[in-house]
Amino acid sequence: MSSREKILRAVAVAKPPASALPEAAAYVQEEVDLVQHFSATVRSIGADCVVVKGWEALLQVYLQYQGLPVLNGVGEIGERTIMSAAKREASALESLHAVLLRGRVGVAENGAIWIPDSETGNRLLPFICEQLLIAISAAELVPTLREAYARIDMKAEGYGVFIAGPSKSADIEQSLVIGAHGPLSLRVFVVE
Amino acid sequence: MAEKSHAKAAALFNEDEQRVDWHNETLWMVRSKRDRMARQLPEWEALRSEASAIKEHTLSHLDEYLVAFEQNALRNGVQVHWASDAREHNEIVLGILRKHGARRIVKSKSMLTEECGLNTFLHDHGLSTVDTDLGEFIVQLREELPSHIVLPAIHLKREDVSHTFEKHLHTEPGNSDPTYLAREARAHLRKRFMEAEVAITGVNFAVAENGGMVVCTNEGNADMGVHAARVHIASMGIEKVIPRAADLGVFLRLLARSATGQPITTYSSHFLRPREGQEMHVILVDNGRSRQLAKPAFRNSLKCIRCGACFNTCPVYRFSGGHSYHSAVAGPIGSILAPNFDMKKNADLPFASSLCGSCSNVCPVKINIHEQLWHWRQVLMQEGQGSLGKKLSMKVMGVVLASPFLYKWSGALARTVLRYAPGVVKSKKLNPWYQSREMPVAPRQSFQEWYRKKKHNEQ
Numbered sequence: 001m002s003s004r005e006k007i008l009r010a011v012a013v014a015k016p017p018a019s020a021l022p023e024a025a026a027y028v029q030e031e032v033d034l035v036q037h038f039s040a041t042v043r044s045i046g047a048d049c050v051v052v053k054g055w056e057a058l059l060q061v062y063l064q065y066q067g068l069p070v071l072n073g074v075g076e077i078g079e080r081t082i083m084s085a086a087k088r089e090a091s092a093l094e095s096l097h098a099v100l101l102r103g104r105v106g107v108a109e110n111g112a113i114w115i116p117d118s119e120t121g122n123r124l125l126p127f128i129c130e131q132l133l134i135a136i137s138a139a140e141l142v143p144t145l146r147e148a149y150a151r152i153d154m155k156a157e158g159y160g161v162f163i164a165g166p167s168k169s170a171d172i173e174q175s176l177v178i179g180a181h182g183p184l185s186l187r188v189f190v191v192e
Numbered sequence: 193m194a195e196k197s198h199a200k201a202a203a204l205f206n207e208d209e210q211r212v213d214w215h216n217e218t219l220w221m222v223r224s225k226r227d228r229m230a231r232q233l234p235e236w237e238a239l240r241s242e243a244s245a246i247k248e249h250t251l252s253h254l255d256e257y258l259v260a261f262e263q264n265a266l267r268n269g270v271q272v273h274w275a276s277d278a279r280e281h282n283e284i285v286l287g288i289l290r291k292h293g294a295r296r297i298v299k300s301k302s303m304l305t306e307e308c309g310l311n312t313f314l315h316d317h318g319l320s321t322v323d324t325d326l327g328e329f330i331v332q333l334r335e336e337l338p339s340h341i342v343l344p345a346i347h348l349k350r351e352d353v354s355h356t357f358e359k360h361l362h363t364e365p366g367n368s369d370p371t372y373l374a375r376e377a378r379a380h381l382r383k384r385f386m387e388a389e390v391a392i393t394g395v396n397f398a399v400a401e402n403g404g405m406v407v408c409t410n411e412g413n414a415d416m417g418v419h420a421a422r423v424h425i426a427s428m429g430i431e432k433v434i435p436r437a438a439d440l441g442v443f444l445r446l447l448a449r450s451a452t453g454q455p456i457t458t459y460s461s462h463f464l465r466p467r468e469g470q471e472m473h474v475i476l477v478d479n480g481r482s483r484q485l486a487k488p489a490f491r492n493s494l495k496c497i498r499c500g501a502c503f504n505t506c507p508v509y510r511f512s513g514g515h516s517y518h519s520a521v522a523g524p525i526g527s528i529l530a531p532n533f534d535m536k537k538n539a540d541l542p543f544a545s546s547l548c549g550s551c552s553n554v555c556p557v558k559i560n561i562h563e564q565l566w567h568w569r570q571v572l573m574q575e576g577q578g579s580l581g582k583k584l585s586m587k588v589m590g591v592v593l594a595s596p597f598l599y600k601w602s603g604a605l606a607r608t609v610l611r612y613a614p615g616v617v618k619s620k621k622l623n624p625w626y627q628s629r630e631m632p633v634a635p636r637q638s639f640q641e642w643y644r645k646k647k648h649n650e651q
Contacts (some may be wrong), residue, residue, distance in 0.1 A: 003272040007478045011255040014486035018252045021435065022245035025442075027235035027450065041455070082304040087468075090386055090420035110455030123467055124419040127412045142346060146441035154402050154437040158268070158465030162444075164456045168579075171327035171343065174218055174351045175370035175382075181378060181385070182412025182459070 024146070034108050034141040034189055041111035045165035046178050047186035051138075058135055058189055068097035072119055074135050075102065076191075082121030090124055097131040103136035103163075105151050106190070109144045112164035113188065117157040126163060132183040134163065138192045198544040202512035216510040218346060223504040225453020226554065233445075243442050244558035247495035250435055251485065257400040257433050258476065265474060268465045273475045278308035285310060285392070286317055286427060288473055292423055294389040297321040298381075299405065300414035301328055302394030303341050303498055304427045304477060306520040307533075310392075321392065322384045324413040326377055333360045339514030340453045341521055379480025381413070391417030391511050395428035395474070396497070398445060401436045404464040404555045405474065408447065408457040415461050421580065424466065426474045430481050431494040431616035443497060446556035450499040464471035489567045493528045495557040502551035502561055508544050517541060528564040539577035542568035572634045603638050610634035 001009075035051060042049040044056070052058050062070065073082040082101070085093055098150040100122065103113035113134050119124055142148050167182030178184065206212050230236045250257055275281035281304075289297065298312075299305065299321045311321055311332075323332040323548045327344035331337065333356050338344030345353070354368035363376050390403045394415045405426050407414045408568040416422045434443065440460075448454040466472035485491050503509045514522035519530045519538065527545065530538035533556050534602035542565045549562040572578055609616055611634045618631055625631075637645075 002274070003276045003280060003478075006276055007274055007476070007482060010482035011258065011430070013483060014482050014491075015254050016248075016252045016485075016488070016491060019245070019248045021249045022242050023241040025235055025238035026383045027238065032430070034313065045455070045458075055306065073309045075562070094382075094386060107456075112456050112460065122419075123415070129418065144441070145445050146438075149438050149441040152437075154399070154404065154462070158467065160462045160464075161415065162456065162460040163458065164460075165458050167410065167458055169326045169374060169411050171325070171330065171345050172353050172370040172373055172450070173348070174221070174343075174346070175350070177371050178372040179378070180411035181324065181381060181416045189585070 018135055034143065035138050035192065037108040037143075038106055038111065038141050039188075039190060041090070041108060042165070042188050045111045046168060046176075047111065048167045049188045049190065051077055051190045051192060053192050055191055061189065065098070070098040070100050070133065071096065071121075071125070071129075073099065073119060073125075074103040076135075080121070082125060085122040085125055088122060090128070093122065093124055093128050096125070096129045098131040098133060099125050100133040100135060101126060103108065103134045103188075104140060106136045106141040107143075107145055107148050107162070107164075108141060109176075110164055111188075112145070112148075112162040114148060114152060115161050115163055116152075117159040121160075124160055127159065127167075127182045128181055131185050131187070132166070133187045133189065135189040135191060138190055140170045141190070197518055198512065198516050198540045201516035202508075202544070205513045208509065212511055212513075214349075215347060215513060219504045219510045222343070222452060223501070223554070226501055226504065227453075227465055227601065229449040229453045229455065233449075239442060239446055240556055240558050243556055244495060246434065246439050246442060247557050250433065251431070251491065251494055254430065254433070254485070255436060258430060261398055261400040262476075264401065266403070268403045269472070270403060270466065270624055271471070271473045274474060275475055275477045275479070277479045278477075281308045281475055281479070282310055282313040283425065285427070285474050286319075288315065288321060288423065288425055289314075289390060292471075293388065294423065295319060296384070296388050297386040297390045297392060298324050298384055298413075298417040299392040300394065301344075302324040302392065302427055303521055304394055304429050305392065306338065307479065308427075308477070310427075322381070322388075324381050324384065324411075324417060325409070326374060326411060326413075329377060329381065330356060333357075335399075336376070337515065337520070339522065340500060340503055341498055341523075342503075346454060347515070372585050382416075385413075385416045385420050388417055388421045390423040390425060391421040392425045393418060395426050395432050396447070397440060398428055398433045398474070399435075399437050399440070400433050402464060404437070404462055406440060406444075406449070406464065407461045408444070408459065409461075410452075410458045412459055415459060418461075418463070419467070422470060424463070424470065424472045426463070426472070428474065428476060430476050430478055431496075432484075433520075435546055447497055447499055450501040450554065450556040452492070477621065480533050484529070487532075488498055489571075490528060490564055492559050493525065493561075493564060495559050496525050496529075497557060498525075498557055501554040501556065505550040505554050506545075507548065507550070512544070517544070524561045524565065528561060528568060531544070531568050535572070535575060535577060539572050542566075542572065549621055565569060600638070600640065605632040 055076040103112040169180040350368040357363040527541035551561040
């Protein structure tokens with residue numbers, strides 16, 4: 001008998017009597033200002049949050065961006081140069097400084113932003129760059145993860161990640177260090 | 193004797209009182225952060241109940257969900273393996289590594305691989321993995337086990353880390369600034385990520401309806417490994433499967449808040465299909481879980497989502513440290529899982545508790561940990577795993593309490609000894625109770641004597 005058979009048989013015999021899936025826990029949603037709530041949460045988790053009025057305004061910010069060139073993933077402001085990274089090896093992406101990606105769902109309760117595979121260009125991009133920038137539309141904000149998962153078609157893409165803040169660690173004597181193995185900083189643009 | 197292992201280790205740990213106080217305060221701070229987060233959600237208790245019920249349902253259909261997960265994963269181009277025990281899991285990993293001739297391996301945090309002793313096994317076969325979670329990286333360099341499932345290096349001070357990095361990474365001697373040390377680790381591990389051929393990860397949640405796996409990190413080390421390497425191996429216990437992606441909207445709201453007091457970890461990565469040119473494997477591991485599932489008193493322990501909240505609140509853990517538990521998973525949850533793996537070796541663990549119940553209070557999936565600790569004690573005593581001293585003293589107590597005469601007599605004896613020969617009981621050698629407690633002042637008379645006298649006076 002294969003291990004598969006052995007395990008499934010053992011589980012079938014051992015499992016408790018059937019119980020039903022519960023009803024979703026009901027809670028009162030008093031969301032007044034999603035943009036305000038989301039921005040405040042993003043700032044509280046170690047990231048920058050800038051609210052801009054319209055994609056044109058974001059384009060202006062992008063064009064005037066201080067520092068090294070930013071690879072662009074936001075179709076609304078121009079060519080998606082992140083696609084040049086698509087089939088590249090990790091070593092070729094190592095020197096990437098800043099990347100601007102298009103988030104698709106923003107969660108106000110925890111500041112997390114959903115980036116599906118198709119928005120990364122290369123799955124390594126959101127992690128290997130030093131500075132990560134994410135743009136999200138105010139219309140794409142939801143109060144909690146529950147609403148977020150209702151919006152996402154999980155089977156549509158091969159990968160997706162919720163990104164909440166810059167990479168971090170508190171593994172050394174519980175001292176919070178911003179910037180672990182992923183980006184050292186995150187800036188979020190909420191486009192109204 | 194297994195009975196003494198935790199107690200002995202804890203006694204050693206407590207020799208450095210200042211350090212123990214620091215350890216306790218550090219962990220209580222993490223508990224406090226969890227409390228603050230939980231109180232911000234009015235629906236917190238409802239979420240706990242919902243999560244517990246989802247797990248309950250899943251366990252009652254576990255075989256079906258495992259098959260569904262497998263089918264969907266296969267459809268996604270993921271290779272699915274089944275391992276009955278730790279040895280088989282390790283052999284499967286070795287097989288994949290050998291097939292690719294891989295020598296450069298990175299691993300993100302996986303308690304399952306700790307449980308299976310994967311690192312040691314691979315080392316015995318001439319292969320080494322680099323643990324990329326900063327905390328695990330530190331303990332790996334120190335050749336220690338993690339002392340906490342979420343905060344592996346919580347038992348170390350920054351000076352300890354500085355010494356370790358000085359020795360292995362040649363960092364500035366005496367520089368124990370956490371940011372400096374973390375940046376040095378970043379640079380060193382960045383090289384390992386870039387050259388890695390295989391990335392091994394754990395699985396926080398495996399979603400049956402789409403064959404996908406979720407991995408949560410703050411550091412981004414799981415993704416740095418997986419997206420750069422040609423091969424991704426994900427190791428998971430069979431109890432990690434959940435029915436639907438929507439259920440993540442419950443579990444991910446509870447996990448980080450319970451674990452570290454964050455609303456969510458920085459990265460919640462959902463792996464469904466391998467990227468082009470990449471090979472993705474998942475290993476479903478039993479290793480005693482089906483045996484635990486068969487026990488009505490203990491099966492709820494399989495609901496565990498490995499948040500570590502029970503560790504942070506447990507007074508025994510806070511004052512004895514993770515290494516006192518001699519197990520991959522320490523703390524209260526470890527104490528109800530470990531005796532199932534090896535009853536003899538881990539017989540001491542369910543006794544390493546005051547049964548205060550705080551663990552059950554903070555558990556996001558409402559595992560009745562403190563009740564299971566008590567239950568294990570019954571099982572262990574019946575199986576003859578209790579210490580002779582405990583067995584005898586319980587028998588004697590049973591006899592004394594069952595006899596009114598013996599009860600009265602022993603009470604009188606105790607009061608007499610306490611008053612006239614206190615040295616007998618006030619001895620740290622003869623009386624273990626006295627090692628960290630004061631003896632009570634002996635009352636002049638027992639309640640019965642007082643009652644009789646009072647009644648006599650009133651007549």
